[in-house]
Amino acid sequence: MTLLLLQMTTVLLTALVFGWIARKCGQARVIGEIVGGIFLGPSAFGRIAPHASARLFPQSSLGPFDVLSTVGLILFLFLIGTQLEYEHLRQHKTTATLTSALSILLPFLFAMAVAPSLRTRFAPSEIGSVPFALFLGVSMMAN
Numbered sequence: 001m002t003l004l005l006l007q008m009t010t011v012l013l014t015a016l017v018f019g020w021i022a023r024k025c026g027q028a029r030v031i032g033e034i035v036g037g038i039f040l041g042p043s044a045f046g047r048i049a050p051h052a053s054a055r056l057f058p059q060s061s062l063g064p065f066d067v068l069s070t071v072g073l074i075l076f077l078f079l080i081g082t083q084l085e086y087e088h089l090r091q092h093k094t095t096a097t098l099t100s101a102l103s104i105l106l107p108f109l110f111a112m113a114v115a116p117s118l119r120t121r122f123a124p125s126e127i128g129s130v131p132f133a134l135f136l137g138v139s140m141m142a143n
Helices: 002-024 029-040 050-056 059-082 086-091 093-122 129-142
Strands: none
Touching: 002 029, 002 050, 002 059, 086 093, 093 129
């Protein structure tokens, strides 16, 4: 239980510090919090101090931590929903719709365009070009 509290305290303090730094740089606090989370992961903290990272976040403790982080994410999304201003959405519906559509359509079209050149290298010979292109297109648009 004490390890879980230490993990939660570390994550919260890191999010607060990186959020504060982001605000000082003129960015949204949530951007700093996301960067702080990336910093605590294996990409930064795990490379800089692998033993400390493994000791603070051992594999055996990630189950309960994952459950708590999922509950926290659900509560965070709930709070965002309660603060949503529908009038603001109505004012920007054209921009939001266009941005959403293009963020789905452009990666799909790009993947469809490069699929023929990638098929010979990555797809098994029994997979046809159309299924591979569709798979690649859907994969790209989902990310």
